Amino acid sequence: MRVMIQRRAIAVAVVAGLFGASASAATTITVAAFPALDAAVKAAIPLYKKTHPDVEIKLVSLAYGDHHVAMTTSLATGANLPDVMAIEVGFIGKFSESGGLEDLNKPPYNAGQYKDKFARFTEPQATSASGGLAAIPTDIGPGTLLYRKDLMDKAGITEADLTKSWESYIESGKKLKAATGAYLVASAADIKDIYIRSGLKDGEGIYFDKAGKSVVDSPRFVKAFELAKAAHVAGVDGKIGAWTNEWSEGFKRGQIGTQMMGAWLAGHLSTWLAPNTKGAWRAAQLPNGAFASWGGSFYAIPSKAAHKPEAWEFIKFLTLDKNMQIEAFRKLDAFPALIEAQNDPFIDQPIDFLGGQKARQLWKVAAEKIPAIDVDKYDSIAQEIVNAELEKVLEQNKDIPKALADAKALIERRARRR
Template structure:
């Protein structure tokens, strides 16, 4: 299930799924779980395991579309009205919600979440740590970043995988050969390139856009290079200029017009299931260029601090079931491509099985290794706004020929004013 902008790709897909909710309990206790599509299905699949533990406690699943869910949770936390017992959160929202103080600190008694830290993928656990040290959520699944490419298109262009995974400049040069020899675009949109590059070369205490002291980081060599590579690819006509999860994006995959994609490992399952199943066997997975390590989404479970105290023990037990039970974690991976955050599952033989969609490649081994190299990034309360500012300036560079240094200087100035609020 992601980088904040990249994370939203799976969220957009999930938001297209139908709204659903389980029936209210007719008697006995009811534990309310608020979730968004895909996560709600994983919770629903876990009901039999929960009923074995607590047949007297009904799980009530409140499912809203992705954006509606997180908006509703924001309102519920700020007003303490209609709070669920447990809320699912997409990874990009965990840091934002953590700063508000509305989520239970799971370090405190009787929870003691820190005893589970070594059992979970390090970066996923770290994502849920607030600035004051509070641990506000438990990770269930993650989205290790990967590059996928059309093996047949590369063969036709005479391009090798190593040319895609080396320097970013080599990736772009390979894209130019692919376009010239096959007509296929290298990528859907150069924004994807920018999103990966800005996540590389970070120093301790640095987030994407701000450091831990709220200093703005966008007017830097890291962002300058990201803009330069994106502009280089655009000037050579290597991106299709289509947004992820749009109809044109899906058609690009179906018709072989997109040679590569930079995304979370879960995108393979989405392509295989319904986006472009006819292309099965034609794809391969590879590391991100320059051996980059990035996360694309993930789901967490959190407990509102002002939720009903009489059900908090049950809520905590449910959260542990969903995040620490190897059988449920593996089942969610097999059924919903929810890459598990529970480390013990990573040794299961399922990770060694070939993927027919990827021509028999054992790609889960690649993604497992990538997951262990990802590091959590400090989340600033203005990250979402910063992302919009940076993307607006990139658009000005791409579409209006604005000088890159001027664009980043303007972004820095605007963000400096906002960071002081």
């Protein structure tokens, strides 16, 4: 009887060991993302499983704003944390200083060895004040000017007229409105948004200096507000907010002549915003020789994630695998952060939506010239406050220096509270 019990115990132990090994081998990692980055993750899953059959990947996708609110709450509470967290560049400063993400510069990650593989301006965006690396870049948004060539031709406007200077750009808007009825820009804020991101040097920030002091009352912001107001007074802005139904309809109906944003917007226009305008658009560099980054995405690992080794392997596949980066480029027009992918022949292919233009070559040039600017954990707060003050300048004729002084005071007050 004792021998039988011992044999049964051994058998149970063996079976338990087998099931335990199976359970540990079949690891499920959770990836939290947002549209359209979630499409890149979906494309990656079957490719990744070919070499990692024992890793299941669960994708949780929320709308852009909801995702970042949810991740902010999860980092603060330590609950409902994914293994891989997608972060848009507008939130990277805040999240990198949260203390809730793994420092990928440290072992076992040692991500510093990959620094030179990515566009040079990306890593500083994800680096905390203490020097820790909070996330790895996956795509970037070289700023570009997308314009309706058919409308410009009708108004007798050349690409050089649009890009020579900001003043020439606004003057072109007057001609465009008179000849076609179309607005130059959806919103005057678009001009401000690009201007405050251009002309920066490596190590400078958009809203704050290296010491964390607000710089929103600087000449850069004054000029940005002046240009936005000039466009508004000239009547060449449609007073249309980005990502609204009116914005999409403006593109579809030819009511908006240009849009300055990240290069990825061309993909959005072609797939869902205004596919009916295929062939009418062209891309150019930003006015006045400006080079700026607009958008970009990163992947991070929460410090309390359950499956960090598996998460890191998947992040490396998403960001360091050239074929995967090109796959996302093809599917989403998400310009790759990986330099090796930027040098792929795909860059030289014509884009049908842009009338056969080889626009990716322009965007590659822009990516090489974008400065490595600093981000701050209060950038999103500063952006919100500056936008509110610009609205007062445009709609209530508030004095520009007064508006920027008020913005600076409120930013500093909000920062102190936090």
